[in-house]
Amino acid sequence: MLASTLAACGSDGGGVPTLTWYTNPDSGGQAEIAARCTEDAGGRYVIETAVLPREASQQREQLIRRLAANDASIDIMSLDPPFIPEFAEAGFLAPVPEDVAERVTEDVVDSAVEGSTWDDELVAVPFWANTQLLWYRNSVAEAAGLDMTQPVTWDQIVQAAQEQQVQVGVQGIRAEALTVWFNALIESAGGSIIAENSTDPSAIELGLTSEAGVRAAEVMQTIATSGTAGPALSTANEDSTATAFESPEGGFNVNYPFVYPRALAAVEAGTMEASVPEDYGWAIYPRVDADTPAAPPYGGINLGVGAFSQYPDLAYEATECITSTENQAYYFVTNGNPASDTAVYDDPEVLEQFPMAPTIRDSLELAAPRPQTPYYSEVSGGIQRVYHPPSSVDPQETPEAATDLITAVLRKEQLL
């Protein structure tokens, strides 16, 4: 025991740099990719993973506090895109070498490149890209006479759900999920939460009271008060709406692709009838207005290299290995996390396991990131406070109240 400990110490000091990769919790995919890349590196570096908390906001809190203390142990980080500007602006990300930037953005979906960019510069490496689809029950859509091969609007869905007495699953919890939903609504209506961006918090101008902002609030109110959003809209998150979608009341659900493997796993475990996932259909996110394409939510994970890392060059080399087409395909198939690399969507194995992969790719091309600002927590926290519970949203008052609050918070004149 002692000998092996000493040997381990010896090999560490022996010169093979160890890169620590802080990962978000997943089904073990990132740890496996780390092992594969360590092997590929042929002894030039070793990647070790360290798991972060489950919630994206808590991942940010942990990383940012450590980086503020110049933590040199953080080499690679799995970052939720909305927080990337904050990391970049604070100088917590090592600059991406130009050649690396060129290679890692080749054939990558637009939303993922946009999500890795701050101030017109690539500051992170696109890894996997998530988006929400409109999941529906074929039987329900058919009974309601909805043609799902054509784009559908929120109004159509709500009406169909009311007729068929099924639920429309949306995330109304006071958490990041609510901002994701609201952002998709306002972007689909042709607006943005932040109309005029700035690195000076007091100069940021919000677009909540614009026509699109009011329209987004209207849609939110319509859904929340339609009686189709289920009994617990104000606490509904991605998991609970997926659960509701699996139940007999399930009709529609805007949610990430995990909905599908989750149902298949339940069938395998014997807790769900095979007929349930067979009834699943998927389409691009609903439109706000019939003639304007939807802007579905964009999420996922991009890789940042810590500014205080001892081996930034090796770390960037490692990110290229991690985000290789092969590894992204592996991650998609085994963990259900869609790739940012468009080549992955042609992989026959991916297509076999995820028949909705082409829809995911199309959705990623349409997807709009959440507001890109170093003050994202304030903006998102303000939205969550005023637009929650969704049933209280009033298109005449809520956008203005939210604008007042967020502006005051950004000026440090109010608590959040």
Add this chain to the structure above:
Amino acid sequence: MTQTTLPPVEKTQPVSAPGGTTSDRSKSERKLGWLLAGPALLVMLLVTAYPIAQAVYDSLFDFRLTDPDNRSFTGLSNYAVILSDWLWWRSLLVTGFITLVTVAVELVLGFALAMVMAKALSTIRPVLRAAILIPYAVITVVSAFAWQFAFDIQTGFVNSWFGWLPGIGEDTDWFGGTWTSLLVICLAEIWKTTPFISLLLLAGLAQVPEVLQEAAKVDGATWWQRMRKVTLPNMKAAIMVALLFRTLDAFRVFDSIFIMTGGANATESVSFLAYRQTISRLEIGLGSAVSVLLFLAVVFIAMSFIKGFKVDLSQSRGEG
């Protein structure tokens, strides 16, 4: 019948100190006292006084963790922002409500449990005490999750078990409203910390001199009279300690709110507000100011307890 307590123990002077002059022996005892308590005092200063002073200092600045270069002295403006914000006062009210409800219920329940533990047959006493103490051994976050799962509309059993009660049905969304959320938060707190209060009260019960109880019995006092005139007055110090500890503890409520509602539906406590400013917003200055105000509130509670109960804390430890 008047209240019956034993006369306070006379302060005993060391025999070798006639005439009130401090003898060598008491001097050396005092020195030994400092030597014994000194290291603990130093550690206390290091782990409590230093962070408090740092927070007070930070609270005077506009300081964002990600932007240390633009740190600027702003005097008391952080306090002005907080005290002029309705959110602060609402959080204070919510915290006060949770404190009042949980401590009051815990005191009654804890006293009952203490009586049960004290009077239980000696054969089952150890098992009983262990059983009563189990909730206190559970980590608060774990207990918060357990209560959240129990009341959750999808995974919970409460709605189906208690569906026969008026107002509870399949679709009761406990975490969807302020009062229902606060109810579950209070229940979780009460379940978790009643054992603590009952343990402190049990220690107090054990201090009530049996002679007084017997004397009261001989005088023909009923159970209720003995409780009111003998047991409770003699337990005053223990009740005060239990109440004080629990009130201070309850006032800092955080875990249950963090897990169950995340501050939604106006359930933010003062601690949660401090967390959101300091950790989520990274506004160290503003967050420190909230923490300092929380600290002042806690000091105020402690002082008013000590003044209000007119009890010398050291008496409860059996000192002179």
